Amino acid sequence: MPEGPSLLILKENIKHFTGKKIIAASGYATINFDEIQNRKIVSIKTWGKHLFICLPKNNIEIHLRMFGSYTINKQKAHINPKLHLQFAKEELNFYVADVKLTPNISIYDSAADIMSNKWDTAAAKKKLKPIADRMICDTLADQQIFAGVGNIIKNEVLWRAKVHPETKVKDLAATEISSIIKHAVKYAFEFLQYKIAGTLSQYWNAYNQKKCSRCGNSMVKKYTGKGKRVSYFCTQCQVKK
DNA sequence: ACCCATGTTCAGCT
DNA sequence: TAGCTGAACATGGG
Numbered sequence: 001m002p003e004g005p006s007l008l009i010l011k012e013n014i015k016h017f018t019g020k021k022i023i024a025a026s027g028y029a030t031i032n033f034d035e036i037q038n039r040k041i042v043s044i045k046t047w048g049k050h051l052f053i054c055l056p057k058n059n060i061e062i063h064l065r066m067f068g069s070y071t072i073n074k075q076k077a078h079i080n081p082k083l084h085l086q087f088a089k090e091e092l093n094f095y096v097a098d099v100k101l102t103p104n105i106s107i108y109d110s111a112a113d114i115m116s117n118k119w120d121t122a123a124a125k126k127k128l129k130p131i132a133d134r135m136i137c138d139t140l141a142d143q144q145i146f147a148g149v150g151n152i153i154k155n156e157v158l159w160r161a162k163v164h165p166e167t168k169v170k171d172l173a174a175t176e177i178s179s180i181i182k183h184a185v186k187y188a189f190e191f192l193q194y195k196i197a198g199t200l201s202q203y204w205n206a207y208n209q210k211k212c213s214r215c216g217n218s219m220v221k222k223y224t225g226k227g228k229r230v231s232y233f234c235t236q237c238q239v240k241k
Numbered sequence: 242a243c244c245c246a247t248g249t250t251c252a253g254c255t
Numbered sequence: 256t257a258g259c260t261g262a263a264c265a266t267g268g269g
Contacts, residue, residue: 003247049248066248067266079266096265098249143249150247191247200247207247226259230246 002064004115004148005192007046010064013072014092017041017053017085024086029099036060036085036101046115047108048147053085054105061102068097114148114188121181128177132170136180138225139169146184152207153191155232157183159206164240165224165231171241206232 002010021040025033039055046052053060062083064070071093075081081093111120112127127145140146140154149157158165161179163172172180194200205213212219212234224231 006247063249064247065264066246067264068248069266098264141248152247228260229248 002049002068003150003153003191004046004048004113004188005195006064007049007051007148008115008192009195010051010070011044011046014053014070015044017087017090017092018044020087020090022055022085023088025084026086027081027083027094027099029083031060031083031099031101045105047105047110047113048143049150050108050147052102052105057103059102059105061098061100061105062094063098064094065096065098069095070097071095108147112143112145112147114146114185115192119185121178124181125177128169133168135166135168135225136163136172137165137229137231138227140180140184141225141227141229148188149184151229152204153184153188154229155206156187156191156204158231158233158238159212160187162237162239164235164238165222165233167241206234208232212237 018041021038022036023038025036035058036055041053042056043054045054049063051062073090075093076095079095081095082097083094083099085092110116110118111123113119124145128139131139136158137154140149140157141151157180160183161176163176163180191200194203206219209219209232215234215236217234217236219232219234221230221232223229
């Protein structure tokens with residue numbers, strides 16, 4: 001169940017495992033468990049929708065994809081963990097997640113992570129230049145440019161910026177691109193707060209909505225862009241150029 | 242009961 | 256060869 005904000009919550013929830021030793025590791029992940037057993041966790045990091053449990057010599061990289069979940073100090077019934085980490089007094093389980101060992105995570109550029117304090121707006125604009133023929137719905141979901149943006153954030157951001165999802169980047173005014181980027185970062189942190197409060201869906205203006213909360217017009221649901229992901233938009237507020 | 246989805250990769254085809 | 260489609264992963268909520 002992950003977009004960038006949910007990964008920050010995950011990191012927060014498991015940060016107390018930092019400094020603790022993995023005394024046993026198992027699960028149906030296709031990794032060499034010997035490489036992580038008896039290692040101490042050095043730090044917990046995130047990049048976009050990726051989680052890194054950093055060990056002295058390598059990192060456990062976890063991606064929850066669409067259906068992934070985790071449990072702390074308990075186990076789910078009727079489903080085996082992809083990765084089970086046993087500590088002296090605690091345990092951590094990941095289900096239906098991609099799990100791999102990544103020796104060097106410096107390939108992940110924190111300037112591209114919308115929730116990182118290293119986020120770089122100018123760098124994102126630069127990356128958009130050569131792909132100006134692509135639709136904004138695709139580029140906003142591009143993890144190399146906006147790591148952490150998922151389909152909910154995409155829809156909410158375009159609604160806030162009053163931009164039609166199928167607009168090509170080259171047809172957007174510079175002010176619109178700035179607005180989209182500003183809203184992406186801003187909404188991601190709002191998403192985080194709503195998610196923590198358990199009120200996320202109450203504050204959706206576009207995603208899963210029938211009516212535009214700005215003008216009352218019907219929202220359109222359409223599979224858009226190369227990615228063919230669902231977009232919800234108001235044809236009155238978000239006019240295609 | 243069935244459909245759909247906060248995601249991504251990859252095989253296989255044109 | 257580039258680009259597209261569908262499959263795969265496999266869960267859970269409406």
